[in-house]
Amino acid sequence: MTVRVRFAPSPTGYLHVGSARTALFNWLYARATGGTMLLRIEDTDASRNQPDLVTNILDALTWLGITWDEGPQFQSAHADRHRGVVEGLLASGHAYHDDGAVRLRVPEDGVTGWDDVVRGRIEFENAHVEDFVIRRSDGSPTFLLANAVDDVDAGITHVIRGEDMINNMPKQLLLLEALGARGDVVYAHLPLLVDEQRRKLSKRFGDVAVERYRERGIVAPAMANYLALLGWSPGDDVEIRPMAEIVERFRLEDVHASSAFFDVRKLTHVNATHLRALGPDAFRSAVAPFCSHPLDGLPDDYVRALQERTQTLCDVEPLVAWLFAEEPVVDPDAWARAVAGGPHAEALLAGAIAAYADAPWESAELHRRLAELGEAVGLKLGKAQAPIRVAVTGTTVGPPLFESLEVLGRERTLARLRAARARL
């Protein structure tokens, strides 16, 4: 039997990270088993039936690399089928009218249960399940009915969704039984993603939309990688790896049951690691949308130095701003500490201006000459480079100095050194 899974978001206008995780696990399972993934938009609620609300969700899924084989289908398009099912249930006596709505008749006793892949056996006493609405008084089918019927019609074999759906299970199962379509569908309820309060992740948490992370410089493979680690583990000690390897190792049975805190710090770490693994050109193009100047003119080695200092793509701009600016923006504190109040700053600036005027313009030589200047005044290189760094880049931290000077060029370097000396 071929696996058929589905991801069925409601069109809220954005992809919630919890939903993204659900989508990812469905996708992983489909890919790991050679199955098929269906995308269905659950828009039975009229207020959510707006095509533009779907676009963002589709974009976010695509960005994450979560592809679907069928769909997107729109649940609202199946309205006739849903109406027919309700009529059938009415005719067979399984459902009845109530205040204009239609409710399913639930047995007084007995239990309804299933074997959940991640949680084991779960059972509800029918006595605790009330007759529930399957068609609203305005004639529209409810989620409970539409969802169950669509899954049957689509031949879904594995329902993989959030734990918050567990309580709907007896109703869906009872409905399916009334329809004579219970079948042998496999259910897997994933643990919830929670905030620091251990509550279901909601807008109150901060950034719950996947696109927010994209905007903040998180790269798709890192986002997906991190999401895969919430509730599941590859079984070895390697957490950060390409999605293809995750697909290879993914098994639904390995998903565990307790909820997981969505930790942006660890996400950031995963992101930095993925970023560092990129080749120079891949890094350049990843950074492009986040940086006002392309990194195309910079040598590979220098790009690597930037990469090493990048946790999110947003980190790059401030790392190279001094290079592209007419003049560096000098941080007052850095100036006070390393130049105005730094040891031998004036002598070092003057010395560098002289030493660099005729130096072969490559980092090793620039390095050597400044080291000599430092020795002359009894300073180690760490101290000696400080005033030069501030004069040229405006701050005390940044990419390696001599490589930076090489990239900046002799004229601009000397101009900045002279300007700094003049300011003293």
Place this chain on the structure above:
RNA sequence: GCCCUCAUCGUCCAGUGGCCUAGGACGCCGCCCUUUCAAGGCGGAAACACGGGUUCGAAUCCCGUUGGGGGUGCCA
């Protein structure tokens, strides 16, 4: 309230009766490396919620307690 469910370091995971004086990762602290900052290396603090069983032996199985979460709509 009722129903369902979860319970290993602060966090995410490993662990499915003996390999556990509980392992990895993030974060944190220290040291090393060093041209600042990073990256990297090394080391450290840090957990089996509690109480009963079962067993020669329990983080692992069972029961209970406590705590957390989810649900309880003519939303999805």
